[in-house]
Amino acid sequence: MSLPLLEGHRGALESCTFCPKLCRAACPVSAADGRETTTPWGKMSDAFLVASGSLPRNESHAALAWACTGCRACRQACDLRNEPAETLFDARAEYFAAGVAPAAVKAHVSRRSERSEDHARAVGSAILRARARGARVDDAADVAVLVGCGVDADDPGDPLADAIVAAAQLVGRPVAVLRGCCGRDSFAAGDRPGLLADASALAASLVGKNTLVVADAECLETLRVAYPRRELALPPTELVHLVELAAAGLPRLGRLGAAAVRYHDACAMGRGLGLYEAPRQVLARVFGAAPAELPRSREWGTCSGGGGLLPETMPEVARTIAESRAAEHAAAGGGIVVTACPRAARNLRKSGVEVRLLVSVVAASLEAASARPALGDGSAG
Ligand code: SF4
Ligand code: SF4
Numbered sequence: 001m002s003l004p005l006l007e008g009h010r011g012a013l014e015s016c017t018f019c020p021k022l023c024r025a026a027c028p029v030s031a032a033d034g035r036e037t038t039t040p041w042g043k044m045s046d047a048f049l050v051a052s053g054s055l056p057r058n059e060s061h062a063a064l065a066w067a068c069t070g071c072r073a074c075r076q077a078c079d080l081r082n083e084p085a086e087t088l089f090d091a092r093a094e095y096f097a098a099g100v101a102p103a104a105v106k107a108h109v110s111r112r113s114e115r116s117e118d119h120a121r122a123v124g125s126a127i128l129r130a131r132a133r134g135a136r137v138d139d140a141a142d143v144a145v146l147v148g149c150g151v152d153a154d155d156p157g158d159p160l161a162d163a164i165v166a167a168a169q170l171v172g173r174p175v176a177v178l179r180g181c182c183g184r185d186s187f188a189a190g191d192r193p194g195l196l197a198d199a200s201a202l203a204a205s206l207v208g209k210n211t212l213v214v215a216d217a218e219c220l221e222t223l224r225v226a227y228p229r230r231e232l233a234l235p236p237t238e239l240v241h242l243v244e245l246a247a248a249g250l251p252r253l254g255r256l257g258a259a260a261v262r263y264h265d266a267c268a269m270g271r272g273l274g275l276y277e278a279p280r281q282v283l284a285r286v287f288g289a290a291p292a293e294l295p296r297s298r299e300w301g302t303c304s305g306g307g308g309l310l311p312e313t314m315p316e317v318a319r320t321i322a323e324s325r326a327a328e329h330a331a332a333g334g335g336i337v338v339t340a341c342p343r344a345a346r347n348l349r350k351s352g353v354e355v356r357l358l359v360s361v362v363a364a365s366l367e368a369a370s371a372r373p374a375l376g377d378g379s380a381g
Pocket of ligand 1 (some may be wrong): 016017019020021022040041044074075077080081084
């Protein structure tokens with residue numbers, strides 16, 4: 001094959017190419033873009049024809065591999081459980097290595113070092129704020145926290161410090177906060193050398209750690225799903241999402257004021273990690289009632305358009321997808337959207353939706369519980 005990484009996807013490529021497009025309605029990108037070529041069938045057929053040498057390996061064919069958020073909705077709709085995103089992300093690596101990736105991707109990758117340094121600085125200052133809120137942070141701790149580099153600079157809260165505060169409270173002892181990255185952005189860009197460098201640095205930082213608490217659903221999906229499939233190894237560390245910890249300790253969460261909250265199943269959290277109940281249990285506990293739902297939820301939850309670098313490569317399409325979610329939210333009654341994915345939050349905010357990250361909700365509820373007077377003094381929680 002002229003795209004060697006696709007050899008392992010030959011079965012999926014052939015199935016999709018000869019499929020009557022059963023998943024076409026599931027794809028948020030083709031629904032917003034309106035072109036046949038951006039349906040899962042179109043993208044997989046194109047990759048198959050390039051891989052088999054029938055089409056040239058050039059910029060215009062490469063661009064189709066980035067017309068995907070990695071939402072896995074096509075897998076949900078596929079009788080064969082094919083995963084076009086897995087194939088397309090490997091195609092990205094081939095196109096990137098051949099120098100035919102979209103200009104926006106190349107520009108994104110060229111800023112990798114700068115982003116890494118910015119993130120390390122942001123984590124350093126978040127540690128100071130988390131300590132000021134009572135979090136115990138110790139580099140030698142056997143529990144590490146990965147806060148994620150996808151947070152939105154416009155987030156009205158403080159998601160990095162919130163993740164540290166919440167993780168330290170939930171584990172009940174000091175935590176080591178990692179300054180690095182899982183490599184999600186490099187993976188989405190097709191930058192395999194960057195992904196390998198991030199994975200190698202992360203593996204080194206996890207030596208001696210028993211548990212890694214992850215705040216960003218996309219990071220955990222990368223570690224649990226993308227790493228093993230690409231033979232990227234980590235030390236034997238338990239990987240857990242912060243919300244899984246919170247759901248396992250519901251009585252520790254304090255009540256926040258009643259609010260009209262709607263939960264958005266971020267693709268990585270739902271179809272990626274299979275975490276549907278834990279976030280709902282947390283929100284029901286914190287707000288005293290089950291969260292409202294979008295018209296399609298859980299396994300059929302709809303993408304926000306924020307993943308897979310789509311906002312960089314196809315900004316208009318990413319905006320159209322977010323506007324569709326915003327319209328569904330408004331039609332269902334509006335309120336605050338809570339999601340576990342910072343990139344989803346960022347894209348939805350651009351469409352005017354009020355969004356809070358689940359990790360910030362958990363931190364606020366734990367702090368409310370800490371401030372709560374002890375049981376028996378007549379106060380309610
Ligand atoms: S993912 Fe499944 S339903 Fe979609 S085009 Fe491929 S084979 Fe067909
Ligand atoms: S993973 Fe999502 S965006 Fe990508 S092809 Fe499938 S449905 Fe479309």
